[in-house]
Amino acid sequence: MKSQLFDILSVKSKRExxxxxxxxxxxxxxxxxxxxxxxxxxxxxxQSIADTTRISKIEIMLSMGIYDNELISxxxxxxxxxxxxxxxxxxxxxxxxxxxxxxxxxxxGKLYNADCLQALKEVEHDSIDLIFADxxxxxxxxxxxxxxxxxxxxxYIRWSEKWIDECIRVLKPGGSFFLWNIPKWNTYxxxxxxxxxxxxxxxxxxxxxxxxIKGKLYPSHYSMLYYCKGNKPNYFNADRLPMEICxxxxxxxxxxxxxxxxxxxxGINMTDVWYDIPPVRHSKYKKRKGANELSIRLLxxxxxxxxxxxxxxxxxxxxxxxxxxxxxxxxxxWIGIEIGPIDEIxxxxxxxxxxxxxxxxxRKRYNKLFxxxxxxxxxxxGLWTHETFIKEEQLFIPIAV
Ligand SMILES: C[S@@+](CC[C@H](N)C(=O)[O-])C[C@H]1O[C@@H](n2cnc3c(N)ncnc32)[C@H](O)[C@@H]1O
Numbered sequence: 001m002k003s004q005l006f007d008i009l010s011v012k013s014k015r016e017x018x019x020x021x022x023x024x025x026x027x028x029x030x031x032x033x034x035x036x037x038x039x040x041x042x043x044x045x046x047q048s049i050a051d052t053t054r055i056s057k058i059e060i061m062l063s064m065g066i067y068d069n070e071l072i073s074x075x076x077x078x079x080x081x082x083x084x085x086x087x088x089x090x091x092x093x094x095x096x097x098x099x100x101x102x103x104x105x106x107x108x109g110k111l112y113n114a115d116c117l118q119a120l121k122e123v124e125h126d127s128i129d130l131i132f133a134d135x136x137x138x139x140x141x142x143x144x145x146x147x148x149x150x151x152x153x154x155x156y157i158r159w160s161e162k163w164i165d166e167c168i169r170v171l172k173p174g175g176s177f178f179l180w181n182i183p184k185w186n187t188y189x190x191x192x193x194x195x196x197x198x199x200x201x202x203x204x205x206x207x208x209x210x211x212x213i214k215g216k217l218y219p220s221h222y223s224m225l226y227y228c229k230g231n232k233p234n235y236f237n238a239d240r241l242p243m244e245i246c247x248x249x250x251x252x253x254x255x256x257x258x259x260x261x262x263x264x265x266x267g268i269n270m271t272d273v274w275y276d277i278p279p280v281r282h283s284k285y286k287k288r289k290g291a292n293e294l295s296i297r298l299l300x301x302x303x304x305x306x307x308x309x310x311x312x313x314x315x316x317x318x319x320x321x322x323x324x325x326x327x328x329x330x331x332x333x334w335i336g337i338e339i340g341p342i343d344e345i346x347x348x349x350x351x352x353x354x355x356x357x358x359x360x361x362x363r364k365r366y367n368k369l370f371x372x373x374x375x376x377x378x379x380x381x382g383l384w385t386h387e388t389f390i391k392e393e394q395l396f397i398p399i400a401v
Contacts, residue, residue: 007063030045040064100119109336115337120163120166120167128171129313130176130178130311134292144340156185164192172229174228175228176307181225203223203225203274204221207222233306240270241366245378250377263386266369267368268369274301294319300359300362303330307332313334325352326355329359369385370385
């Protein structure tokens with residue numbers, strides 16, 4: 001357990017904090033701010049706290065669980081000595097594994113109704129091609145599972161590191177790991193993952209219609225970390241997207257100048273900023289009550305990009321089962337886990353056909369510059385289409401845009 005600053009300094013009451021403030025010259029408010037947010041005091045504050053309390057800066061940092069690169073390199077240098085004084089770590093659960101059975105099975109998948117930390121133990125090392133994880137964001141939301149979504153920051157991060165470790169263990173060499181979260185948490189997780197996997201992308205997905213927060217910038221994106229195990233992914237193939245046009249008048253939104261005729265008729269290269277993932281907000285489209293259901297369009301994109309038919313996908317936070325239904329439609333094997341009620345996931349499979357139709361409508365738009373309907377509409381309006389530039393005698397040389 002990491003300790004809060006006041007625990008390390010043995011400061012408990014308001015009076016003791018005021019006393020420390022007077023002796024160190026660090027204001028009461030700043031001391032409380034460092035303690036509450038588990039932040040390392042800034043250089044001069046840390047120095048004067050260390051001088052006053054005679055607890056060294058290194059001891060404060062180690063106790064708070066905050067390491068800079070200099071401290072890390074010192075710890076590595078003295079690893080043999082340090083490891084001798086550390087108690088052996090005993091993992092009782094590994095000694096007595098609990099055997100779990102899936103609560104639901106389909107042609108391609110199996111779903112565990114359990115805590116992911118327990119169920120992940122059922123999964124073989126190095127066996128999964130693609131992991132997609134959309135955990136609770138610790139934003140004090142209410143879930144059907146009644147999990148505590150309002151943990152102390154340090155506890156949320158520690159818990160996350162545990163399930164991330166398990167995901168890394170089960171991922172195949174060359175497998176891909178996607179972690180969907182709000183940017184705040186992904187700043188911590190990217191640091192953790194950078195020391196364990198290979199960074200591929202920080203993908204930004206635009207959130208339409210989010211709510212403004214007073215005193216802050218309007219939050220307008222989710223972030224999705226994309227890592228792979230080993231130097232490069234076993235499989236990567238991003239869809240190409242249609243060119244953005246005005247939905248009403250169908251004319252170009254960007255000026256491609258004299259390069260229109262050089263554009264790839266298969267569409268635009270996908271970037272790491274996604275504007276076309278719709279939120280699932282309207283209750284008519286939701287598969288379960290409450291928030292936090294992702295669009296099958298997002299899962300389709302991730303699954304297409306980083307897996308092939310017959311691969312195995314794991315999602316440790318089932319929710320309404322978006323990953324599982326998309327994987328099933330796309331003929332990927334899947335392993336699902338959800339701690340809360342799973343009846344809505346199961347009933348989603350009974351109505352799989354309608355989701356298959358939705359997905360195929362989405363997919364009709366990919367890997368071409370304009371959808372079939374847009375091509376017809378543009379031709380009617382005398383606007384260019386990629387066919388405008390294909391002349392029999394002309395050899396088409398695509399460029400990446
Ligand atoms: C953000 S939602 C996932 C939504 C999902 N991606 C979808 O599109 O429907 C997170 C889910 O994780 C579940 N959960 C929370 N803690 C869990 C745990 N320890 N093990 C398994 N599931 C957990 C919650 O009950 C919730 O349904």
